[in-house]
Amino acid sequence: MSAAGVAGTDGRVLRARGHRTRARLLAAGAEVIATQGLHAARVDDIVEAARSSHGTFYLYFSSKEDLFEELVTEVAGEVRTLVAELPTVSDTAKGRAGLRAWLDRFADLYEARGSIIRAWTEAELSGEVAGHQGEAVLGDLVGTLATRLRLPRRAGLDPGIAALALVTMVERLNYYANTRQLQATRDELLDVLVAIFGAALFGRDL
Amino acid sequence: MSAAGVAGTDGRVLRARGHRTRARLLAAGAEVIATQGLHAARVDDIVEAARSSHGTFYLYFSSKEDLFEELVTEVAGEVRTLVAELPTVSDTAKGRAGLRAWLDRFADLYEARGSIIRAWTEAELSGEVAGHQGEAVLGDLVGTLATRLRLPRRAGLDPGIAALALVTMVERLNYYANTRQLQATRDELLDVLVAIFGAALFGRDL
Amino acid sequence: MSAAGVAGTDGRVLRARGHRTRARLLAAGAEVIATQGLHAARVDDIVEAARSSHGTFYLYFSSKEDLFEELVTEVAGEVRTLVAELPTVSDTAKGRAGLRAWLDRFADLYEARGSIIRAWTEAELSGEVAGHQGEAVLGDLVGTLATRLRLPRRAGLDPGIAALALVTMVERLNYYANTRQLQATRDELLDVLVAIFGAALFGRDL
Amino acid sequence: MSAAGVAGTDGRVLRARGHRTRARLLAAGAEVIATQGLHAARVDDIVEAARSSHGTFYLYFSSKEDLFEELVTEVAGEVRTLVAELPTVSDTAKGRAGLRAWLDRFADLYEARGSIIRAWTEAELSGEVAGHQGEAVLGDLVGTLATRLRLPRRAGLDPGIAALALVTMVERLNYYANTRQLQATRDELLDVLVAIFGAALFGRDL
DNA sequence: TATGAATGAGATTTCATTCAT
């Protein structure tokens, strides 16, 4: 989406200043939601963090949900991009290194955007936001994994379920690492994920 | 907790009718929270579902959060009981059968109580409820798993992290199964979980 | 009012047990009002203090105000009795001693009943209770004082106003003494009151 | 306090319109509290009297008590100013005239602000408001009186108690005059007060 | 005569959104 294409609520095409203000509000929204959670985040907090005002907020977003969906769309794009770059994983040193590198990038993304991802999951579940980008992105990720990871078929397992199992494991482990409920270094985290992936994929030792 | 020991907000000991009303409110609370989420659930909805009134609600609970914590304590007890019964898993048919049976019971519990567990996780994270039973129960589960599953040490992996990874996988897979984002039979679910556990624990093929 | 004449809300004549319960509620009401003030005093507190119940409360009093008015009537009677015993004050040692003794009894009464008297004043003023016994009792006291104290007429002063001035001084000084805003012994209190009365009445030195 | 320094609940600096609204709410609050008393005064009444709304009310005050404390601070300032201007009273025509003039100003202040003063006294006593400005102001007044009135020491009276006695007399007499429980002209009121003060201070005839 | 459960009107407070400048 090019900057020129972004418009305010009423469809006006925005000038430079407008873009900056809009971006400030988005960033403030992300920050406030990360800190306080989606529900506790009040428009008041967001405009204060953005050093803006209520009136201005509604100049750029039609509602609080609107801003949130915008954030989700942003993050969904980033996730899709990352998913597209998931390497085909083979049972070689190179294959493992590629997987580890990819999981490292995922961890980076989660560190930066995890709060949005979490809020998004919760919100979609409770039906508080309209779209269902979440399911789509998740389905995308699971589908790609199921394909690229070449999960063995011989055991009669559903590769979709297995892929989902592994995906959620990755997501949750990053979640706990970011919420400080898990004290672990990035390397320890990746060690465990790669080991379990490896065992699941190639039947290797843990 | 014997019935005689349960009391209203002000410490009164309740009679039979009181107990019934209180139980009705708890059940209604669980149902409404399951359906709408903790935030969207209004006291209004709960008392309506319980065919009771605001005044009565506050006779038994000091706030919506109070009722919720009560529910959480209930569920936490059930989870702890189940955790205590986690078998030691060995690489035998019997060991796998024991694990599968336990995961089946976990799935049952999650089916019945998952909505509370989810709301609880979210609420604790955003600091909306006082206690931290969630972390304690999770730590309990992870610790028990790390011990009983005899995760291999030779790979230099942190057993705590590995146990957490497996636990979250179990929890999330049940989550998606219950929220209908995952269409899978109970058997398909257990197949995948047992397979990944087996691979992680004993280095076997998926 | 004889015990036999006291009845419950519905006009029933009460038996011994009923009388005791009613008395317990009255005493509890006085205590709670003294401690927490009229507004903060909830029926809940009163019945708890009386080790009774809501249902029982409304068996004896038609409302919270009803109990309060009963208390006021009681106190009003005590005040009237005391007022009736106000001695004629002459400018002699005996006259002063009589005045001092009477003020001492007033202080006793205020110590015991001041909280009711205060609540009563406030409530009547804000129109929260129906009756106007307060004004009547005050008028009675002022009238009696104006007569018995033989306030000098020659200065052209209105004896009613002067009597009111002195009465309020007595009431407020006791008030501050009882609310601990004034740290004074009973003797210091009486010294000041007698001195100012004396000066006002007989033009003597303070 | 300059207008620029006054802010809403959240510390925003207000513009002209905001100041007007805030002032309207304060005035309405004073009026409603005067009429109905602190307890009976509902936020609803206040915003209606101010032709404003609930939301606006809480934009400027964090609660009903907050508004009330603001009023009290205002009045406390006025009382302190008046107290500071209490003249040293000597036993001369000029001294009496000065005292009378001061009592006249006190009566004016009480006429305008008495309702606040009364509510304030009651509220502080029952612990419904946080501050204890009342005791401080009263102590101030009593201390100043005790000093400036040169109450005779020879009688062995505590000047603090005597000053308090006189102060309360002034306050209460104004109170009864304003609540229409005392029908008296301003002059009659002042006559009595000056006379009793004079008698107390200089041992003169009433 | 006593009890305690149940009620619901009414009060306070919050906050997304709109309005006026």
Next chain:
DNA sequence: AATGAATGAAATCTCATTCAT
């Protein structure tokens, strides 16, 4: 393009009073 004042619907919680036993 920006601001901040104003709004009011909706949610929580209290408590005097009534009901059922």
